[in-house]
Amino acid sequence: SEFSFIVSDDIGCTVIRSGTVECECLFSSAGEFTQATDTLNACIGENIEVIYDDSNEVLDPNDTRTFIIHDGDSNAIGNTLLVFSDISSGISFDPILNEDVVYWLTAVIANEDDNGIADLNDVCLSAASGIGIRFRSSPTASLSGSAAICAGEEAIFEIDLEGNGPWTVNVDLQGNPFAEYITDLSPLIVQTSQEGEYVVSSISDQYCNGVANGAVQVDIQALPSASISQGGEFCEGSGEGPLVEFTGDGPWELNYTVNGILDSIVIGNTPDVIPVFSGGTYSLVSVSDSNCDNDASGSVQVDMIPAPQAILTAGNPVCVGDSVPILIEFINGNFWSYSLSFDGSNSDTLTNSTGSTIIHASTSGSIELLYLENESCGAYEFPNTEIEIYELPSIEYSLSGDSICSGELVELTIESQGNIGLVEVELLINSDLQFISVSSEQWTASFFPEEDFNLTIGPVQDQITGCVDTTLIQFNVEVTEYPEVNPLDDHIVCSLDSTLLSTMAEEGVVYQWYAGGELLPSDNSSVSLSLENLTNESIEVDVLLVADRIGCITQELSHFIVDPLPEVLFSYNPQPVSAVNPVINLINLSAGSNTYLWTLDGDTLSNDISPSWLLEPDNPDEYIICLEATSSKAGCKNTFCMEVEILGDLSVYIPNSFSPNGDGLNDEFGPEILNADLRFYTFDIYDRGGSKVFSTNDVNEWWNGTEMNLGRESRSGLYNYVIVTRDKFRRDSKIFRGSITLIR
Template identity: 25%
Template sequence: ANISASANLSGCSFNWDNGLGAGNNHIVSPTNTTTYTVTATSLDGCDATTDVTVTVNPNPIVTATTNPTAICLGDDANISASANLSGCSFNWDNGLGAGNNHVVSPTNTTTYTVTATSLEGCETTSDVTVTVNPNPITTATANPTAICQGDDATLTASANLSGCSFNWDNGLGAGNNHIVSPANTTTYTVTATSVEGCESTANVSVTVNPNPIVTTTANPNPICLGDNVNLHASSNITASSFNWDNGLGAGSNHIVSPTNTTTYTVTVTSTNACETTADLTVIVNPNPTISINASANGVCEGDVVWFNVQSDIPGTTYLWNTGNNSNVVQYTMNTSAYYSVTGTSPSGCQETDSIYITVYPDPIVNINPIDTSLCPNESVDLTAITNAQQALFLWNNGSVNQTISVSPTQTSQYTVTVTDQHGCDASSISNVTMRLEPTIIFKPDIAILCDGDSVNINLMGAVDYLWSPSTGLSVDTGSFVVASPNTSISYQVYATDQFGCTTIDSIPVQVNPLPDVKFSADINTGCENTVVNFINESSGVNQYFYWDFGDPASGQNNTSTYPDPVHIYTSAGTYDVKLIVVSEHGCESDTMYPNFIEIYKNPIAMFTRTADMVNMDDPTVGVMNESIGAVSWEWDFGDPGSGNNNYCVNMDYVYHTYSEVGNYFIKLRAISEHGCIDTTENHVVVLDTWNFYVPNAFSPNGDGINDKFYGIGTNIDETAYRMEIYDRWGKKVFETTDYKESWDGKVQVKDGEPQIGVYNYMISVRGMTGEERQYVGSVTLIQ
């Protein structure tokens, strides 16, 4: 800074402190704010001093940083500047310009300089360098580039920078070399990372050619020894080639006839040289060896021959020319014939064998007579007639003679067997029917009658009949008679059937007596709705009862099947009663008692009353008897509190005064000349004395006390109520017919606010007994 001194007197000399010395001008460069003092001396030797201060402002200390300090080519770095003095401004070179922060992406290592300027204009600079590392150049290869499914390829990665590491996708991980065997064409990506961490990627694809899918068939398979089979192979890839082993060579189809089970292998090659092999086994099953054994080679007609067939292969099934499918069979021989069987092994291979059987005819034999019938104690001769030579005879009763005589006691069958020179035999049967004594069937088998009845008796089982004794019978011969005996009896019948055989049988006829029907009743006279108990007094053991009470108006209740029934007669009149009784033997009898029950008509109790509701102001009710058919009657007013006045007898018209408030039932009991009774009743309500109160003032000021005008009473009929309010000029300002509605003092003037004054009211009310009253007065509205 340039400091200078001057004085008002000419010729003055100047001297400065701080080592500056004489002179009126000095150039100073203090490091801190400094005050300089100068002394001026006039020519007269007089001194004067003055001061001057040079203020020294500090330079800012600036710091420049980068994050990160080193980047890969193409990445960004954030450079920033800061100073120790607030308010500094910053300016960068390299075209960045102002600002304390900048994002840079240099292509080479670059140094950036920033200048910081304080508020006083003092400046300082600082440098920061961003190092730029190169990215590696990566190469990826596959050897080979195309494989067949299941083969391997080697992947190799390299970079132009030494020290790079490599990492592969598809789960391969680190390493520059990998052996892969993908199932499908796959692209692999490798990432190369330099020592400084810079990365680049490269891709390589391995093409996977599919192996052919081979389908092989053998038709048929399995086969039997000596049969042919067609071998066929196919591929899912067009233009594939086929090559078979076992000397078959090229081609997709071959016809073979192996002597043993053989496996054929075919190799299929696609146009991409991918191969697949497949095996096809042809199973060769042996044919069975079968043989037939017979129980006999020559037999009689009708004899049974057993055949047994065997095979050298277990599980062989058989089918005979007769349709049978068992290994052991039997046949009844009728004619000579060949019998053959085809054996089929479990694998379906077949072989056939046969055998010839000679059949001799059976002799012919008959018995004379063939069939006959005998009555008991008769006999018959039976003779065997045959065409057989050197015949032998054998009867089922043990005789070996050609003729036998028999006298059986029951129906029998006689058989003779004749045997010829071949041992063939034949039999004949003769049926000897033994006629039994005829069995007589009686319908009914036991006759049961009631005294005086008859029964029809029918006979079956013979053709001629004779009855004994003939007492009570319509006829004594024939299969039908009418029996009317007076007492129980047994009839014998002598019967002869169409073969002349006879028998004797009998039928009992039981004659049962009729029941003696009697009955009584607990009462024979009564009033309407009388219950009568009937008592059965019939003799004997009886099973069924049927009563007719002579009262058809009672519908289904007019009859009963109880021994001692009950019946209610609801209408006046005389009634005939009938009882039908059936005994334990089914014999029926009845009796009827005319005019057995007499029922009298009930009176009809009726009355009227002067009122059905009164109050304690006048609790008196009058009643009038209007009963029909009554000769006496009794009153009950339902008011025991009235003492002896609660009852009275035979008074047509009577008044009763009730003693207290309540609900009462007045009962009238009417009695006819025969003592029949009817009762009726009516309801009477006795209310308390009713009253009504109307206030003479109210104050609708909202204090909750006397805010509304209304009347209140007891025993009021709320359905017959009316209240009207008039102002002093006679204008109606309010009215209601709702007993519970009150007047709030508002009228249709001055916005409806209550108006102080005197108002007239007219209220009509009616008590619960029907008495009407009208209240007229005035009420004062105050605030």
């Protein structure tokens, strides 16, 4: 607000003072929460009702009231989590808050900020004492599964509880109240012997009511029972016996005694029998099905008739080709019927009344009794025995080759096969007989034959059983001689020189020649060899002869030193060479040589290094000039040739006057031309006014002083001519212009 005042002293001086003063923080408090408790609680889903008194507050127009929820305490504001401008309808749970945690609700008054709420940084901020608020989590109860109990037993199931115990849990059975439990332990254990569906109808803890879900089904199973009947006389092991009947869900495990000795059996069907293996009193003790156990009672008397039996005994082993006796002895009875199986082959039904019999077998294998009965019962046990026939010894053998080159290795390997141990083998090589002992470990012999030889293996005897295999194995080994070749000399040659190499020829031998690893185009015993060296140094080339007789190969190697040819090159001047002065200067550009021979069209001209020649003047022609150079290192020669053309000069003679008066002297005007290409030739004459008076393309036609040589005489005077032609050798065009005086 503004102010102004006047001050005067006693002598009449006056001073006026004025200005503006601002008053801060006009309000005195932010109200108060009037609940008697320090903390207000509510379950999630409920509102916290707050009583707030602001009757003593005075706000100016710039002030506003805001309620904040924070994590500080009653006197200090912590981190702001939620902001409200009005709490008259209560406060509900917000996911930003944690369940079961105390937060603080504080009312603040301050100047309004840009968001329309109290500015928490305002120096005039006033805050009420905070009150605690807490949202309690709702308890839950869940159960699931099923239980099956036998009559008289109790089912036990669990209820999982969450929340703030202790809990009050109400359980219903088939929709009706079953029990109420108060517990602070989770899970809650429920025991019951009643059948039906159990559900949790309600759940609450010390603060809130909760939600329950799930159900448990309890089923009561009936106890199984067993009864026994129909005792009497039964054959041993026949599968027959007293009858038992069951109730319940099979299969059943039945415990019973025979003359007081406990035994048991599992039976899958009802009714069924207990197979008899001994006589006496059969009494039931207990029975179990797939669900429950129960006691059982009842007994019957059983008489057992002994079953027939047989004993099979085989004789000592023999070798293949012999037979083994098998003794069969019969017990219990006076007359027996039976059948046998030997390695899967079944016999017909046989009979015996003497108590024993003998049969024979000639191969290894198992013999088994398939069927046996006497005059009263059938057998339930069927014995078998093994028949052992010793196998003849067997060997595995191999020969590394039956066609070899002379002196090459032939390797023979022998080893015994199967379960046979040590064997003795007869080995006949040509006429040399040997006896060798061979086991399962490989026996090896090496041979280096120079000629054909025969090999016989066998007989073979097992050193343990004495059994002998008389089979003979024969090999015929063919030996081929290596071809013979002549030794090849080493050579020093010039590049591209021709050298003949040869060896003696043998029938049935294929020859191949190689130079530097490359196959040469020759399959004969000789070859003409020309080796090229494109380098400046000598090179070494290996020449290989391969002689092949049916895979038996002889090789011979020769070393060639191939010297390079000298580098030959020349040029000449002048270029071109004129036939007027046909002097040619030869410039030797060769390298690697010290001896030279110059020829002209095959004729020797000089041995100089760079000679000069005078050819026949005025004789245009083409010449072949060759330079042969001999290397200073190995005497290798090389030649370079060049075609040189001697060109004639184009010359034209033109007189400066003529007199066409018929006296036979200078009656015509024309040029005399040498060394012109007359396929390209024109000759034109013009008068002084520029009119053409003569024209021709024929070098032999001259002007006779008449217009176009047609008879009208041209006047005496000065005329201009133009001659156009082409140099015969240089192929360039030439133009000749001038004047001619016609005199009459």
